[in-house]
Amino acid sequence: MNKCLGCGSILQTDNSSLEGYITKEDSIYCERCFKIKNYGEYKSIVKDNNTFISILKEINKTNSLVILVVDIFNLPENFDIIKNNLSNQMLLVLTKRDLIPKSIYEDRLLNYMDNYNLNLLDKIIVSSNNNYNFDELLEKIKKYKKDNKIYVVGFTNAGKSTLINKLIYNYSNNLPTITTSILPSTTLNSIEIKFDNNLTIIDTPGILLENSIDNYIDIKTLKKITPKKTIKPITYQIKTKQFIIIENLLKLELENNNITIFVSNELKVDHYFKDKQLDLETKQIEVDSNNDLVISGLGFIKFSKKETINISVIKGVKIYTRKSFI
Ligand SMILES: Nc1nc2c(ncn2[C@@H]2O[C@H](COP(=O)(O)OP(=O)(O)O)[C@@H](O)[C@H]2O)c(=O)[nH]1
Ligand SMILES: [Mg+2]
Incomplete structure (x- = not known):
């Protein structure tokens, strides 16, 4: 059988819900690739x-x-x-x-x-x-x-x-x-x-x-978190207890740090002195000076001081620290 030129699936005319589906025997692209290419329509x-x-x-x-x-x-x-x-x-x-x-x-x-x-x-x-x-x-x-x-x-x-x-x-x-x-x-x-x-x-x-955030969000949000242009890092100097909130995707609670946030420019980043309830899972994590906190699929945040912080993200999304990359 022939393979789709776009995604490599084996082309088939039997089942429209399986990969490689074509309506015309002589198609070179499967229906899914045709729709992605021509209409930007997605089917995962x-x-x-x-x-x-x-x-x-x-x-x-x-x-x-x-x-x-x-x-x-x-x-x-x-x-x-x-x-x-x-x-x-x-x-x-x-x-x-x-x-x-x-x-x-x-x-x-x-x-x-x-x-x-x-x-x-x-x-x-x-x-x-x-x-x-x-x-x-x-x-x-x-x-x-x-x-x-x-x-x-x-x-x-x-x-x-x-x-x-x-x-x-x-x-x-x-x-x-x-x-x-x-x-x-x-x-x-x-x-x-x-x-x-x-x-x-x-x-x-x-x-x-x-454990990437990509697997837990809808297409509209996926488009938003995917950076298209050079990221403009956002910095905060934090000296009292504050909450940094990125849309309804991430919340950080911290007291004493200098941080630089690298996420898509389309995401709204706010900071508050009062807590805000979001439907996220909270964990405690220790960050160190010259550490990045990585939120798989969303981006990363560079820290300059050692501190134990609270971080809230969508349940299932992996977060971890690494030696700073930047
Ligand atoms: N900003 C930027 N985006 C890219 C670049 N290369 C690929 N992309 C985007 O990354 C996404 C995934 O690309 P794709 O080639 O399908 O990734 P694959 O799954 O590894 O084959 C698409 O939205 C691309 O437009 C690049 O050099 N710069
Ligand atoms: Mg690919």
């Missing part, structure tokens, strides 16, 4: 990580170069799922550079990635939105590729499909065809795209970030 399909693990195991049998695409704004806590299933050497591509203020040193961002102890040949920062560093990226791909295939892996929404489309659009005679969207699990199966006679790029569905 949930895949579990078993699909992804079996793809990693297949890649592991090859000697091919793997490109690990990482969203600079949404670093995961760890890459264990990749490390445990894949031993190929990788080129790390930190993408969405456009979201992080220009003033931030790139060496620092790249060096930070060493904390993850990945099996890397090299690393590079790019932005698919403005083609930043794409010539250099192509050079590195040509330098490190081991045979005529490269596999692109990473978490869902990292920007894998967008990156491949850009590479094809910029440098190949072929056409970019893969469907991209703000929704997790847009790419449902591996998709092979011929770059030229010497190189085929293979896109893969992303690993799901199970």
Whole structure:
């Protein structure tokens, strides 16, 4: 059976609620990709990580170069799922550079990635939105590729499909065809795209970030929390007890700190001296100086002092601290 050019699903005419559904036998895009591309309509399909693990195991049998695409704004806590299933050497591509203020040193961002102890040949920062560093990226791909295939892996929404489309659009005679969207699990199966006679790029569905806020909010909110432009960090100097509230998604209660908030500019950030009840789950967490508090999928907050704070988020969303990234 043929695969959809947009998401890699096997095309079928039997069941409209399953992936790969087409009404006309000769369609090259499934109905879902057609709707995403033409009307911006979304239909989410949930895949579990078993699909992804079996793809990693297949890649592991090859000697091919793997490109690990990482969203600079949404670093995961760890890459264990990749490390445990894949031993190929990788080129790390930190993408969405456009979201992080220009003033931030790139060496620092790249060096930070060493904390993850990945099996890397090299690393590079790019932005698919403005083609930043794409010539250099192509050079590195040509330098490190081991045979005529490269596999692109990473978490869902990292920007894998967008990156491949850009590479094809910029440098190949072929056409970019893969469907991209703000929704997790847009790419449902591996998709092979011929770059030229010497190189085929293979896109893969992303690993799901199970505790990301993306899984707990509606599409309207998802659009709002997804940054489209360079993030304008918001800073507060806090000397008495205060409540920082980001829409109805997050509440912080703290007394003595300097904080910098990195979230989508479209989100309203407020501070109050009085508590406000929200339908969220509250936890206590100790932050340290030079720590980021990460709210998976939403963004992060940099702290400058040690303090035990109360944080309230949607139940199920993962929060954790890390050494500051910025
Ligand atoms: N700001 C910004 N957004 C990007 C960039 N690359 C991808 N995106 C967006 O990130 C979202 C996920 O992209 P997609 O390529 O579908 O991710 P995939 O799941 O890894 O294939 C989409 O909304 C893209 O428009 C980038 O360089 N900068
Ligand atoms: Mg994709």
